[in-house]
Amino acid sequence: MARYTGPSCRLCRREGEKLFLKGDRCYSDKCAMNKRATAPGQHGTKRGKLSNYGIQLREKQKVKRYYGLLESQFLKTYENATKMAGMTGENFLRLLEVRFDNVVYRMGLASSRKEARQLVTHGHFTINGKKADIPSMSLSIGDVVAVREKSQTSQKFKDIMEKSATTPSWIESDVEKLEGKIVAMPSREDIDLPIEEHLIIELYSR
Helix, strand or coil: CCCCCCCHHHHHHHHCCCCCCCHHHHHCCCCHHHHCCCCCCCCCCCCCCCCHHHHHHHHHHHHHHHHCCCHHHHHHHHHHHHCCCCCHHHHHHHHHHCEHHHHHHHCCCCCCHHHHHHHHHCCCEEECCEEECCCCCECCCCCEEEECHHHCCCHHHHHHHCCCCCCCCCEEEECCCCEEEECCCCCHHHCCCCCCHHHHHHHHCC
16 A cells, blocks of 8 residues: 555545644644635535444544554554553554654654654664664664754754754753653653544454
8 A cells, every 4th residue: 555645634634633744834824624624525524423433443544644654554563562561552652652753753853743754764863873764663762863963954953953842751852962862661641642542452453
């Protein structure tokens, strides 16, 4: 299955809520959800009552779109979560949060997860001093993510240095050095997205 390349706002309209896929634009008056919040398509205004399966499916699709994953990547993350000790739902969200591209976004080094993925694949970052360009890499406590020295001179990162981004408690960030260190694994309370992970677990457990 190919990655979705259509309008990001269409995905938000499909889910009926903002997914914040376009960074700063989502917080502005230009956001499509402020103008037309109906589902896309000819019958978008007619939202019928969903079955239990439909509710579970929509929650899965929403979270996939939050993090920008393909179905195969999403399923593999779930399978890895089932093999870990503890609650599968929390493990699942934790694995999504410690993906390389999401950590870059959480550090405030990109305005959206989509942009973070693009910056990673273009080789702008290092992990523990070594160049890394695989967005799906899973990071661990003690890993240091930093902008490559030759990339720090770009206007993109110069602008970031002038902003005061808020990072979650599990990341220790140094804006002046354009780097951050994972000091703990994210807890459920650290994940501020409106996600009901139990619906996804129920769907995959069918």
